[in-house]
Amino acid sequence: MKGFLKKNWSNVLFFTFLALLIIPQTRMPIQVFVQRLISFSPSEKTEAERETLQDYQWNLQLLNGKSVDFSKSKGKVVVVNFWATWCPPCVAEMPSFQKLYDSYGERVDFYFVTSEDSEKVHKFLQKNEYTLPVFIQQYKAPKQLESQALPTTYLISKTGEIVIDEEGAADWNSKKMRALLETLLSE
Template sequence: MKFIKKHWGNILFFAFVALLIIPQTRMPIQVFVQRLISFSPSEKKVSDRETLQDYQWNLQELEDGEINFSQSEGKVTIVNFWATWCPPCVAEMPSFQKLYDSYGNKVDFYFVTSEESEKVNRFLQKNSYSLPVFLQKYEAPKQLRSQALPTTYLISKTGEIIIDEEGAADWNSKKMRALLDNLLTE
């Protein structure tokens, strides 16, 4: 008993490390931590913004159809690259679902993954997500390419990339909603 009292801090630390090593407990812990540290995404400085030049990009719908990204030219658009195995991606999905529930009929949303459709469908059903998910079979336009997951782009009606965010963020924040409302009125 003296040993436990004397070393309880170390015991807790090693128990926590052990939980991070075990795959079944690692993912929920990482998702929880990511949600705690997620803030509203940041707008790019006006001087740093690029304008999307190429909207030609074929995407496969989750249920076997195909669309072209060019249908979103002239619209406010959100493109999110994600994966089911990525803790920051999973952490930001609830905020995206809330944003999509409010703006899905005003803003074009694209949740793009390279995973197998069966795995993605299981993930969406398990979490009751109704997000529009697309499978990436072709390379994205040059200005929408990133090596990091998640990466999210907010594109204005004029094609200006307003947000280029890597990592988890709170997409349902008041700041984000105000920005979308402003972009929709332009």
């Protein structure tokens, strides 16, 4: 047996890893870990690629049931993130978003938008000690903010330009992102 393991250790390790991916209780943490390893700073669109958000009419609901109109963010720097608690890349990027929100929450409007049940989302936030402003989507997002992928994040300038349109997990607390936010806030 010892000789078998010595010769086939990589195969044993590979099949053990596969088995862990099949088990639901271990699959999500492994996927989140891998997503965090491969997350990079989000990519800024070139000036020529940027669209300007035309429609700010969008009603959202806070977890406490209070209604919020997205149009209150017109003229401000805004981060909109579409996510779900069951989505490994979404969960992977949440710690970096929390750090970014802790630093910029007073100067940037953050919208973490989900279609999930508010009680489930509340438990997730509480368990992970997140203080992010989460909204339940009740109506379709403005056309330019529609996406079929989770997570999808948009960074919008004060003039409504969509500066970042990122699908998949990213490191939102990177130096590059912070420098971009500082630039947008000073405009």
